[in-house]
Amino acid sequence: MSVRENMQLVPDRLLPGDTIGIVAPAGPFDRKEFDRGVAILKAMGFRLIVPDDICIKNGYLAGPDIHRANLINTFFVDRKIKAIICARGGFGSMRILSLLDFESIKKNLKIFIGFSDISAILSVLYTKCGFVAFHGPMVASLGDASRKTREALLAAVSSDVRLAIRPKTGITIRHGLASGPVAGGNLTTLCHLVGTPFEPGLKGHLLLLEDKGESCYRIDRMLTHMKLAGCFEGLAGLVLGSFEDCGSVSEIIRIVDNLFKEDNIPILAGFEVGHGKNNITIPIGLKATLDTDRQLLSFHEPATIP
Numbered sequence: 001m002s003v004r005e006n007m008q009l010v011p012d013r014l015l016p017g018d019t020i021g022i023v024a025p026a027g028p029f030d031r032k033e034f035d036r037g038v039a040i041l042k043a044m045g046f047r048l049i050v051p052d053d054i055c056i057k058n059g060y061l062a063g064p065d066i067h068r069a070n071l072i073n074t075f076f077v078d079r080k081i082k083a084i085i086c087a088r089g090g091f092g093s094m095r096i097l098s099l100l101d102f103e104s105i106k107k108n109l110k111i112f113i114g115f116s117d118i119s120a121i122l123s124v125l126y127t128k129c130g131f132v133a134f135h136g137p138m139v140a141s142l143g144d145a146s147r148k149t150r151e152a153l154l155a156a157v158s159s160d161v162r163l164a165i166r167p168k169t170g171i172t173i174r175h176g177l178a179s180g181p182v183a184g185g186n187l188t189t190l191c192h193l194v195g196t197p198f199e200p201g202l203k204g205h206l207l208l209l210e211d212k213g214e215s216c217y218r219i220d221r222m223l224t225h226m227k228l229a230g231c232f233e234g235l236a237g238l239v240l241g242s243f244e245d246c247g248s249v250s251e252i253i254r255i256v257d258n259l260f261k262e263d264n265i266p267i268l269a270g271f272e273v274g275h276g277k278n279n280i281t282i283p284i285g286l287k288a289t290l291d292t293d294r295q296l297l298s299f300h301e302p303a304t305i306p
Helices: 031-043 065-077 094-099 102-107 116-129 147-158 187-191 216-228 249-259
Strands: 019-023 047-049 081-086 111-114 133-135 171-174 177-186 206-212 237-244 267-269 282-284 287-291 296-299
Touching: 019 065, 031 047, 065 081, 065 094, 065 102, 094 116, 102 116, 111 116, 111 147, 116 133, 116 177, 116 187, 116 282, 171 237, 171 249, 177 187, 177 237, 177 282, 187 206, 187 216, 216 249, 237 249, 249 267
Parallel strands: 019 047, 019 081, 081 111, 111 133, 177 206, 206 237, 237 267
Antiparallel strands: 133 282, 171 267, 177 287, 287 296
């Protein structure tokens, strides 16, 4: 591992033949979808460790809290495992945050991948442990993932490229240029971290937000709640990913434009990040520059080291 310019830890690069451990920190998953994702990871050239009891269910959770947390704690200290990828989101990640062994995790840095509800874990890995985590596709969605999604995942975790990401149909809400570590993920999940010991500090950061299945008024309410709580004070910039099944895109843009009308920060929408057809992998905690005139989010360093 290595320490980069803003003191975050960067994990070792994932290479063909390396071993990936699969965990289920949130909800249960469809076994056929899961198996298709496993086949994709194997086709990429990786070895996999799939726990025998990963398929257990506890209502809308993938097993009891301690079971889900222990899988993560165990895989972080397992030297055979080079990366950890989550099976699915749903709900449940917040319930295990207090059960994660951050001291052991800090000593055993490795790639950790997930999105949606897993945003809670990505956030605390960055804020509590100081290392880069990856907002990207999970096992149950990889089988049906687009080629662009799969290639973006490999580019983030298995190459020495400095990621430069452009939205396919970018919408500039506020013009400007700003730099800072990228934070964020799923809006609903991040909103529910407010007021907890795991609330992220966003000052000086480029905030990424995405969501699925939330009505426009609920998005307005969550953003308003975070604004009133002071979450956006000192924010460097705002990056909007996909808001799948959330109503009119123009209405969401209007909400964001209104809520940030007094903030002189660059805001760019339209990134293919989240629950849409394409889900481009974003390194959380890695410094980047947001340039709304060029409609570009460019990272300053590769997200992994050789």
